[in-house]
Amino acid sequence: MLIRSTLIVLSGAALVAGSLATGPAAAQSRLGDYTPVDPVAYQVSEPEYAGSVFFTTPDGRHCAIYWNNGPAGCDAVPIDAPAGTDQLRVAILEAAHFVDADRPIFTHPGAKTLPEGHRITRENTTCGIGYQGTVSCEVGEHGFTLSATYSVLR
Numbered sequence: 001m002l003i004r005s006t007l008i009v010l011s012g013a014a015l016v017a018g019s020l021a022t023g024p025a026a027a028q029s030r031l032g033d034y035t036p037v038d039p040v041a042y043q044v045s046e047p048e049y050a051g052s053v054f055f056t057t058p059d060g061r062h063c064a065i066y067w068n069n070g071p072a073g074c075d076a077v078p079i080d081a082p083a084g085t086d087q088l089r090v091a092i093l094e095a096a097h098f099v100d101a102d103r104p105i106f107t108h109p110g111a112k113t114l115p116e117g118h119r120i121t122r123e124n125t126t127c128g129i130g131y132q133g134t135v136s137c138e139v140g141e142h143g144f145t146l147s148a149t150y151s152v153l154r
Contacts, residue, residue, distance in 0.1 A: 031138055034119035034128040042120055044110045053122050054111035059133040059148070062107035063114075065122040072125045072137045075104040078151045088146055088153075090137055092124060096144035096153035 042053040051067025061076035073089030077098055085098035119128030127137040136145040145152040
C-alpha cells in the first residue's frame with residue numbers, strides 16, 4: 001500500500017512539474033493548426049510593397065511579410081526585449097532577432113487585423129495569431145513568437 005501511495009504522489013508531482021516547465025509555450029499552437037487566410041486580402045496597393053502582406057494583431061501590433069523571401073517581423077517588442085529595440089524580425093537566412101530600427105517597416109495604415117487562430121503565408125514564410133494575440137512567424141529553420149510579456153526567438 002505504501003508503494004502504491006508513493007507512486008501516485010510521484011506521478012502527480014511529475015504531471016505538475018511537466019505543466020510548469022512548459023510555461024507560456026503551452027498556450028501556443030503550431031502554425032499549421034491555424035485557419036489559413038487569403039494573402040491577397042492583406043496586400044496593400046502601393047507598388048513598392050507589391051507582393052508583401054501587412055497585418056495587425058488583435059491587440060494592435062503591426063507586422064508584415066515582405067515578398068520574395070524578404071524579412072518578416074513586427075514593429076513591436078515584448079517588455080523583456082533588450083533596451084532600445086523596437087522591432088523583431090526574421091528571414092530565411094537570418095535567425096530571429098531584435099532591432100533598433102530607424103523607422104517602422106512592418107507597419108502600414110491599410111493593414112487588416114489577422115484574427116486569433118488564423119495564419120497567413122507568403123512564399124516560404126508563415127505568420128499566425130495564437131492564444132491571447134501572440135504572433136508567431138516561421139521561415140525555414142528560423143522563427144519567433146511574440147507576446148506583450150515574452151518572446152521566443154530561434
